[in-house]
Amino acid sequence: MKTQVDEIAVGIYRLSTFVPDIAPPAGFAFNQFLILADEPLLFHTGPRRMFPLVREAVSRVLPPERLRWISFGHVEADECGSMNEWLGLAPHSQVAHGDTACSVSLNDLADRPPRLLRNGESIELGGGKRVRYIDTPHTPHAWESGVMYEESTGTLLCGDLFTQLGNGPALIEGDIVGPAIAAEDLFRYSSLNPDMGRTIRSLAALAPRRLALMHGPSFAGDGGSALRALAEDYERRARRAEAMRQVAVA
Ligand SMILES: [Fe+2]
């Protein structure tokens, strides 16, 4: 396995490792995003067993010991499995996440105390980069879920939202909604909840110019429209689930 590194927006690097054995024959990719700045930030660490690959990929962009911030969508192995390996390697690094993730898991799991970010709070990374943390509870899954928005490039680090199969190019302008709907049909990975459509629509209001997918290509274009289309699909699923529930209780 080899990790591919591509710059998908100015100073934002996508580190992508393709695993053909997951969901064959299409396979499945795991992506981390490295923001180059005075205080560099890594969004997703990759699973613990992928740490040597991700560390080597980071070293192609900057000395890994320089990393300052470690963040991720939610607390699962592919999002943060090597969090403590990174804390050990980069002496000034700190995990940053929302209230729920810190209170429920990270205050205990992280080898150094995490930085708690309020919903909507930003971190000034320097070098013109600034990230805003946004709570997205249970969306697409996990109570503590959140995303980050890099303001200077209009890049939404959207975690598991828009998950798709395969190993496409690093950056595309084509459809990411159709493949996301197909992956949802296959994996059923989302915690379908009544607020899901509203949560995703609130991200559309940012009008992002880049969507950085954890499992899939990055997208360049009208991110707001893609998010609204995704929200619509989850609203359709929620309506169908509610109709089936009504039938079951009738
Ligand atoms: Fe996940």
Ligand SMILES: [Fe+2]
């Ligand atoms: Fe993931």
